[in-house]
Every structure is written in structure tokens, then in C-alpha cells.
Amino acid sequence: MKDVCRCDFGCGNGLMQTPQLFCHLRNMCRKYIAWLLRVKRVELLSVVVLTSLTWYMVFYQPHCLKRDMQMDYLQNEIVALSRRYVDDWLEGERRLYWKLTSGLGQSRPLLAKGKPFPPTLTLALENLYSALHQLETWLLGGFSANCSVNVLHEMINQDLNNIMRQQNALNQDWIVYLENLSILSKDWKLLYPSCSEKITWMENNWRKYACYGELGVDETRCSIFTYLSQRERQCPLIWRQQGQHADDDVQPLLLPMQPNISRLHASMNDNAQNYKWMKERMISTWSDWSEAYSWLKRNRRHLLSKKQLTILVHMGFLTKASGFKFGENAFTGGPLGELVQWSDMITTLHFFGHRLLISSESSTLKSTLLQYSSSSNSFCGALTGDEPDLIFTDIIGMDQIRRINTNFYSKYKCRLRVLDSFGTQAQFNHAPYFKAHNAQLGKDNPWGGHSLKLGQFFTFYPHSPDNSFLGFVVKRYKDVKPRAERKNITLLYGKNAYWNDFTKVLDSIKDLVEIHATVNPDDQHLLPSYVVNHGVLDSDQFNLLNREAKIFLGLGFPYEGPAPLEAVANGLVFINPKFSAPKSRLNETFFAKKPTLRQLKSQNSYMEDFIGEPYVFTVDISDGPALRTAVKQALQAEFQPYVPWEFTAEGMLERVAYYFLHQDFCEPDHLPLNISQLKIYVGESGASCSDTCSKHGLFCESSFFSLINLRSVVARFSLCPEFVTVADLHPPSFSQNVCFLQENQHLLNCASESSRDIQRICPCRSFRPGQIALCKAC
Numbered sequence: 001m002k003d004v005c006r007c008d009f010g011c012g013n014g015l016m017q018t019p020q021l022f023c024h025l026r027n028m029c030r031k032y033i034a035w036l037l038r039v040k041r042v043e044l045l046s047v048v049v050l051t052s053l054t055w056y057m058v059f060y061q062p063h064c065l066k067r068d069m070q071m072d073y074l075q076n077e078i079v080a081l082s083r084r085y086v087d088d089w090l091e092g093e094r095r096l097y098w099k100l101t102s103g104l105g106q107s108r109p110l111l112a113k114g115k116p117f118p119p120t121l122t123l124a125l126e127n128l129y130s131a132l133h134q135l136e137t138w139l140l141g142g143f144s145a146n147c148s149v150n151v152l153h154e155m156i157n158q159d160l161n162n163i164m165r166q167q168n169a170l171n172q173d174w175i176v177y178l179e180n181l182s183i184l185s186k187d188w189k190l191l192y193p194s195c196s197e198k199i200t201w202m203e204n205n206w207r208k209y210a211c212y213g214e215l216g217v218d219e220t221r222c223s224i225f226t227y228l229s230q231r232e233r234q235c236p237l238i239w240r241q242q243g244q245h246a247d248d249d250v251q252p253l254l255l256p257m258q259p260n261i262s263r264l265h266a267s268m269n270d271n272a273q274n275y276k277w278m279k280e281r282m283i284s285t286w287s288d289w290s291e292a293y294s295w296l297k298r299n300r301r302h303l304l305s306k307k308q309l310t311i312l313v314h315m316g317f318l319t320k321a322s323g324f325k326f327g328e329n330a331f332t333g334g335p336l337g338e339l340v341q342w343s344d345m346i347t348t349l350h351f352f353g354h355r356l357l358i359s360s361e362s363s364t365l366k367s368t369l370l371q372y373s374s375s376s377n378s379f380c381g382a383l384t385g386d387e388p389d390l391i392f393t394d395i396i397g398m399d400q401i402r403r404i405n406t407n408f409y410s411k412y413k414c415r416l417r418v419l420d421s422f423g424t425q426a427q428f429n430h431a432p433y434f435k436a437h438n439a440q441l442g443k444d445n446p447w448g449g450h451s452l453k454l455g456q457f458f459t460f461y462p463h464s465p466d467n468s469f470l471g472f473v474v475k476r477y478k479d480v481k482p483r484a485e486r487k488n489i490t491l492l493y494g495k496n497a498y499w500n501d502f503t504k505v506l507d508s509i510k511d512l513v514e515i516h517a518t519v520n521p522d523d524q525h526l527l528p529s530y531v532v533n534h535g536v537l538d539s540d541q542f543n544l545l546n547r548e549a550k551i552f553l554g555l556g557f558p559y560e561g562p563a564p565l566e567a568v569a570n571g572l573v574f575i576n577p578k579f580s581a582p583k584s585r586l587n588e589t590f591f592a593k594k595p596t597l598r599q600l601k602s603q604n605s606y607m608e609d610f611i612g613e614p615y616v617f618t619v620d621i622s623d624g625p626a627l628r629t630a631v632k633q634a635l636q637a638e639f640q641p642y643v644p645w646e647f648t649a650e651g652m653l654e655r656v657a658y659y660f661l662h663q664d665f666c667e668p669d670h671l672p673l674n675i676s677q678l679k680i681y682v683g684e685s686g687a688s689c690s691d692t693c694s695k696h697g698l699f700c701e702s703s704f705f706s707l708i709n710l711r712s713v714v715a716r717f718s719l720c721p722e723f724v725t726v727a728d729l730h731p732p733s734f735s736q737n738v739c740f741l742q743e744n745q746h747l748l749n750c751a752s753e754s755s756r757d758i759q760r761i762c763p764c765r766s767f768r769p770g771q772i773a774l775c776k777a778c
Contacts, residue, residue: 192668193745195235198228233666257308257353259293261286264350267357270364274318274327277336278343284539285347285475285649292649293351296657303657309354309389312368315342316397318360327360333520333536337561338394341419341460341472345392348656357388362400369405392417395447413452414666420457422560423464424448426749427729428595433747441597442585448595451746453665454702455672461560461606462646462772463598465690465700465750468659469773474565474647481547483571488635489548491572492517492531493563494555502555503528508624509631513551518542546570551634554603555621559583559590564604568615571641573634575627576618577603598751610772614639645770655773668745671703677765677775678704682717689750689762696764699772700750704763708732709742714761730754732761 202224206212217227228235257263261282268275297304317338318327330339349356359365372387391412393401398418402409427433427441428448434441458470490513494502506515506528516532524533534545543566546552552567556577564574582599585591602608607616614637617630645651662672678701683692693700707713709732711723720739725731729752731742736757742748754760766776 192235195228198232198234199224202228233668236669259290259351259353264346264356268346268360270359270361271318271327274315274360276327277330277339278346281340281343281539282347285344285473288473288475288649289347289351289653292653295650296653300654300657303654303661305352305354305657305660309660310387311349311354311356312388312391312393313346313349313356313358314365314368314391314393314397314401315360316394316400319362319396319400321362321400322396331536331538335558335561337421337460337472337558338419340562341421341470344473344652345419345470345656348652349392351653352657352660362404365397365400366404369401369408372408388412388415390417391415392419394419395450398450414456416452416456417468418450418452418457419470420467421460422591422594422596423459423467423598424450424454424457424595425464425597425751426454426466426747427597427752429454430744430746433727433729433744442592444593445595446593454749455663456665460562463560463605464596466702468663469646469655471646471652471655472562473649473652474562474569474643475543476569476643476648477543477547477641480571480641483550483638486548486550486571487514488512488550489514489516490551490553490631491545491549491567492553492555493567494557502621504624505555505621505627506531508627512628512631513635516545516549518545543570546572551575551631553621556603557590559600560604560606564607564616565643565647568607568611569641569643571639573614573637574604574607574616575621575630575634576607576616577621578608578618579603580620580622610644611642613637615642645768646772651771655771658774658778669706671707673701673703673765673775673778675704675707677701677777678707679764679766680708680713681762681764682719683754683760683762685759686754686756687760688753689760689764691753692760692762693750693764698764699767699775701763701765701775702748702750704765705732705742705748706745708761708763709748711739711741714739714741717761730758730760733758734761735759 199221202212202217203221206217206224212227215227215231217223225235229237264282265275265279268279316322317324326334326338328334330336346356346358357368359368391401393416395418398409398416424447427437428445430451431445431449434445434449438445454466455468457464457467459467460470460472462469462471490509492506492515509515510528510530514532515528515530516534517527518534518537519527521533521535527533534541537545546567547570549572551574552564552572553575554564554577556579564576567574579600579602581587582601583591584597584599585594586597602618608618612618614633617634619626619630621627646655659672664670664672679696679698681692681696681698683689689700714723714732714734717734719734720737722738723741724738725741725743727742727744727747728740729747729749731740731747733740733754740758750762768774768776768778
């Protein structure tokens with residue numbers, strides 16, 4: 001006996017042929033759910049009836065039932081089984097309730113009315129949808145088997161007993177229960193390392209702070225877990241499947257405030273000296289930014305911000321407390337790289353229309369933090385919309401924020417974006433690991449140990465795949481003189497303290513070129529007599545000098561500054577000093593306290609690896625004949641001025657806009673790009689994942705480690721029968737017959753090399769030529 005039944009309940013489309021009895025059962029489900037959605041109260045009977053009904057339907061095979069089976073019989077069976085489950089479930093809840101409330105001297109309802117839809121019920125509904133979909137698939141596919149009502153009854157009873165045991169386990173130990181949940185596709189302990197500890201703390205302390213009760217916390221572990229999942233994001237949302245990231249196609253909301261340099265400069269007002277050089281740079285590059293923003297609106301409109309953010313910007317390196325005097329020395333030959341990057345970053349944020357709270361002094365920072373004192377001092381760590389959306393600072397500024405308001409720092413730690421020129425690697429970011437291995441890593445780590453997500457560190461160049469590349473902007477000039485019309489001038493690039501060591505270098509090429517420098521007049525005596533010194537020049541004067549020369553000769557320091565890119569943009573060849581041995585914190589004083597083991601093969605590795613000839617010649621400048629050959633080749637080179645896309649204003653706007661749209665370090669399992677971009681490769685023995693991905697023409701994507709650090713994924717490679725979980729720098733990896741999985745999320749990284757007998761398993765992605773931070777489909 002068949003009838004037509006509309007099946008559009010969460011899993012079907014249109015009309016399908018089903019047994020009338022099955023349709024009747026489905027209609028019952030609909031009525032139950034409609035009632036639950038209206039009532040939104042006690043979860044007890046709701047979960048029981050839905051769960052029992054789901055089991056019944058999943059194991060029910062309609063064509064096995066006799067035609068004369070009555071609907072009343074089925075309904076009675078469902079009610080009887082549900083009543084049994086209610087009784088057992090209630091008894092377990094009563095035991096748990098009295099255990100939690102014993103000694104409190106008060107009584108309260110077990111479950112209050114009018115509360116939000118409970119998570120266990122949400123999970124039950126999702127499971128019901130899935131079960132109905134499975135059953136519908138079986139019916140359409142002609143699934144058949146021999147069965148009887150008694151067999152069906154036994155199956156349901158057996159399953160009820162299993163679920164009851166599972167529910168009791170839930171009451172006894174929520175964490176153990178989570179470990180067995182099949183809906184968790186990732187290792188929740190790795191992604192949420194504080195979850196277990198926070199649950200225990202909340203159970204013992206939530207009554208001490210009224211805000212927890214106001215946010216829905218009561219005696220039940222379920223309420224605690226719901227709060228920690230939805231409010232503080234310390235635990236996984238187990239009742240909600242985390243879908244794959246999809247590009248946001250929603251049309252952006254155009255911001256009402258248009259870029260205005262006067263308004264921007266007015267917000268930079270707590271120390272005129274600190275901002276003087278930066279403001280001059282903003283004025284000289286403003287037209288480039290305006291053109292770039294117009295390009296972004298035409299060609300990358302989907303990346304534009306959908307709302308105005310409140311962003312706290314604090315430059316700790318400029319504060320008097322830092323002692324660096326960057327602002328004071330900017331016009332007398334001091335380092336400019338940090339000022340370049342901060343200037344461009346602030347300009348980028350302003351063009352996006354965000355509200356900026358800018359400070360370069362500790363006193364200003366303290367006043368700004370007072371605006372958020374009430375929310376940050378609340379013991380409840382929920383993130384709301386009335387707080388700073390992002391905090392851009394540096395490592396010095398981060399320490400200052402922590403000292404001024406520890407609660408603020410702890411609460412908004414995930415919203416930090418830390419400008420860190422040379423990058424931070426995992427072994428220095430995680431203090432316990434560094435402490436255990438400082439004999440190999442070097443004893444000092446003053447800039448590390450913050451335990452941020454590695455992607456929260458924003459670098460000067462794209463040299464650290466675990467960090468985010470922020471970069472800076474190199475101006476493109478339209479009136480550059482052709483190289484054929486220039487003089488054979490070599491402009492020197494180096495700091496004053498290094499001149500004495502390079503007289504022999506300059507002597508070896510003085511007959512080939514005219515040598516010029518831009519050294520403070522007070523240090524004129526350090527230069528050989530044949531060097532023409534122009535003194536310290538401002539940016540415009542320096543660029544005019546660049547356009548008269550043919551070569552920009554590096555002397556080995558400063559490391560990875562912006563000047564070589566600016567030279568190539570002006571049509572010069574950069575001669576990049578190659579080091580006889582790579583320099584790192586293990587052999588170079590400058591890097592001794594930097595939180596990275598990255599090795600520099602030359603003065604500017606980006607120029608060597610990403611640009612190369614004819615714009616860049618990397619050579620050992622202490623080798624006289626080799627240097628002379630490079631100078632001769634550079635004098636003959638013909639090319640147009642060049643700026644890589646990622647260092648243009650358009651490239652920086654595009655990159656930062658993508659970060660704003662897709663980076664979220666407050667969600668432990670958030671992915672900044674689509675999972676379809678993941679490509680997995682097994683590296684050679686001892687190789688880092690950075691090198692492994694590069695070998696395949698790809699880029700290591702550290703955010704994908706959470707997807708591959710799973711036994712089920714690693715097992716697909718059939719590499720080993722044994723699995724071990726360790727807290728080290730190489731997992732996921734394998735050696736001989738043992739596979740290693742990562743125990744500590746802070747140690748997942750692309751950069752670390754492994755020992756010679758270990759091969760790393762690496763997550764790679766494509767990248768755009770000239771915009772390495774973005775994949776080809778991003």
C-alpha cells in the first residue's frame with residue numbers, strides 16, 4: 001500500500017513515493033518539532049521523544065512490517081519507550097543536581113523556563129535531520145532486509161540502553177564524553193587547550209561573580225559549557241558543525257567617512273616629534289593611496305569592510321619608556337623602517353574608514369584603556385560589540401598594555417595584531433618550550449614568550465610563513481630618468497658604524513664608479529676621501545639622488561630594510577652582500593635576542609629570493625674580483641623600474657583587506673581560506689614544511705595544520721602502524737614505523753626543520769606571484 005507524501009522536512013525536495021506509515025511518522029516528527037520551537041522550555045521530554053522517534057525511524061524498515069500493523073501500536077511503543085528514557089534520564093539529572101547543589105542551603109528549579117534553546121536539544125534536532133535523510137535515502141534506493149517487529153523492538157531497546165550509558169557518562173565526565181563525540185572533526189583538546197581547566201574553574205567559582213548568572217550560567221555543566229563555548233570561545237561548539245569557509249558574497253556597506261589627511265593627522269596628537277616624519281611620508285604618498293583605494297573599489301569591492309571598526313593603535317617603540325628615540329632621530333640618520341611600516345599601516349586603516357585611537361605615549365594609552373575599564377575589569381570574559389575590534393601594537397606596546405591593565409590584555413589578547421619586523425617562531429613564542437630547550441636556542445628571549453597565535457605577528461617582509469605579512473609601500477615614480485642617461489654613480493647603503501670595515505671594498509671599485517654616500521656630516525671623517533657625501537637627506541631629496549645613480553651598493557647592514565626596494569623602484573641595481581655564513585641569533589649579536597632562528601644568507605633575502613637579476617646581484621663583496629664583475633654587469637643592465645605588486649599601495653590595501661575579512665584569532669578552529677586550497681605533501685628527512693612546499697611551487701599554510709594533525713588524515717599515507725602524541729616542533733610527522741601528532745597547538749609551525757630521521761607532513765597552498773600572502777583563488 002503506497003501513497004504520495006510531501007517530504008520537504010530538512011532533507012527532501014518535492015514529492016516522493018513512501019509508505020503511508022512512514023509518512024505518518026514523519027508528520028509526527030514535524031508536529032513534535034513545531035511544538036518544541038514554540039515552547040522552548042524543558043529539554044527533558046523534548047530530547048527523549050525526538051531521540052526515541054529518531055532511533056525508531058532509523059532502524060524501521062517499512063516494507064518489513066505487516067500490512068495489518070496498526071498505527072496505534074507504533075504510537076504506544078514510541079510513548080512507552082520515551083517514558084522509560086525520561087525516567088532514567090531524570091534520575092541521572094537529579095543525582096547530578098543534588099551533587100552540585102549540596103551544601104548551598106537553597107533550592108531552585110532544576111531547569112528554568114524561558115531559557116534559550118538548550119544545546120543538547122539542538123544537537124538532537126540536527127541528528128534527527130541526519131537520520132531522516134538517511135532513512136529517505138534508503139527508501140529511495142530500495143533498501144531491503146528481513147526483519148520482524150520483535151527484532152525491531154530489540155534493536156531499539158539495545159540502542160536505548162547504550163545511549164543511557166552514554167548519558168550517564170556525560171553526567172560523570174563531560175570532557176570524556178566530548179572525546180567520543182563523532183561530530184567533532186578536529187582535535188578539540190588541541191584547538192581548545194584551556195577548555196577542561198576552565199570548566200573545572202567555572203564549577204568552583206561561577207557563584208562568586210554575579211555576571212555569570214546574568215549570562216545564563218547555573219549549576220548544570222551544560223550551562224557552563226554553553227557559556228564557555230558561545231561567550232568566551234574557550235570550548236568547542238559541539239552542537240554546531242563548523243562549516244567550511246566560504247567567500248563572503250554579501251555586498252559591502254559603504255562607509256560614510258571619506259579619507260581625509262587632515263582628520264587623520266588630527267588623531268595623531270600626543271607627541272608631535274614622534275609623528276613628524278610619518279606625517280611627511282603620508283603627505284608625499286597620499287595621491288598614491290587615493291588612486292590605490294579607487295582601484296580597490298573597482299576591482300576588489302568584495303574585500304571592502306562591511307562595518308566601521310574601532311581599532312586601538314599603540315606604537316610602543318615611540319614611547320619615552322622604550323628609550324629608542326625613533327622619532328627624534330628620524331631626521332638625523334636614524335632607522336626608518338619601523339616608521340615606514342607604521343605610517344603605511346595607519347594610512348591603510350584610515351582609507352578603510354575605521355575609527356582609530358592612536359597613541360605613541362604610555363600616558364595616552366592609559367587614558368584610552370580607561371574607556372574600557374568597566375568591561376575589561378568584569379570577571380566574565382565575554383566579548384561584546386562595545387569594545388575595540390582590533391588592537392595594532394608592537395611587542396613593547398603589548399607589554400605596556402599588559403602592565404597598565406592585565407584584565408584588558410587577557411580579555412582582548414586574541415584581537416592583538418603585533419608588528420614584528422623580523423618575525424616570531426613557535427619555539428620562542430611558547431615560553432615553556434623555550435625554557436626547556438634554551439641550551440640549544442640561546443638563553444635570552446626578551447621579545448618572545450607571549451603564546452599568541454603565530455599569525456598575530458605581522459612582519460616587514462614575507463619571510464616567516466607562520467606569521468602574517470604586513471609589509472609597506474614603495475612609491476612608483478613616473479618621471480624616472482632612463483639608465484642610459486645616468487652617470488656611473490654608486491650610492492652606498494650602510495650604517496655609520498660599518499664604514500671603517502669596508503674601505504678595502506670601496507678601494508676595489510673606485511676606478512669603475514663614482515662613489516656617493518648620505519652620512520651625517522659629523523661622521524664625515526669615517527669616509528675615504530674619494531667618497532662624495534651628501535649628508536642626511538629627506539625622502540624626496542634621496543629619491544632625486546637615486547635617479548642620478550646606477551647602483552645601490554649594500555655594505556651588509558641594516559638587515560632587511562626598505563631602501564633596496566626603493567632603489568630598484570628608482571631604476572638602480574641593488575648589489576646585495578652575500579654572507580660567508582648565514583647569520584642568525586646563534587652567531588650574530590644583532591639577532592641574539594630576536595625570537596627567531598631564521599637565517600639570513602644576505603643583507604636582504606627578499607631581494608635575493610623574489611626579485612634577482614637584472615635588478616639584484618647577490619655577491620660576496622669581500623671578494624674583490626667578484627664584486628668588480630657584479631659592478632660591471634650592473635652598469636650595463638637595462639630595465640624599467642620595478643616594484644613587486646605586494647609592495648604597491650594597491651597590493652597592501654588588497655592584502656590587509658583580505659586579512660580583515662578572513663582572519664579571526666578568537667575562534668580557535670577558524671580557517672582564513674577555503675579548505676579546497678589545501679595540498680598535503682610529505683617532506684624529505686630533516687626538511688621544514690616551508691622548504692617542502694616551496695619545492696612544489698607552493699607556500700606553507702600553517703592555519704591548515706589543524707586539518708591534517710589528525711590520526712585519520714595521517715593514516716591515509718600508510719606510513720606507520722603506531723601513533724604517538726608529542727609536544728614538539730615537527731608533528732605531524734613520522735619516523736620509521738611511528739607517526740607523531742602534535743599535542744600543543746602553539747608548536748604547530750611551517751618553519752622548523754626536523755632531525756635527519758624525521759619527515760614532516762606539510763599543509764601547502766598556492767600563492768599569487770607578487771602577492772605571496774594570498775592564494776590564487778583568494
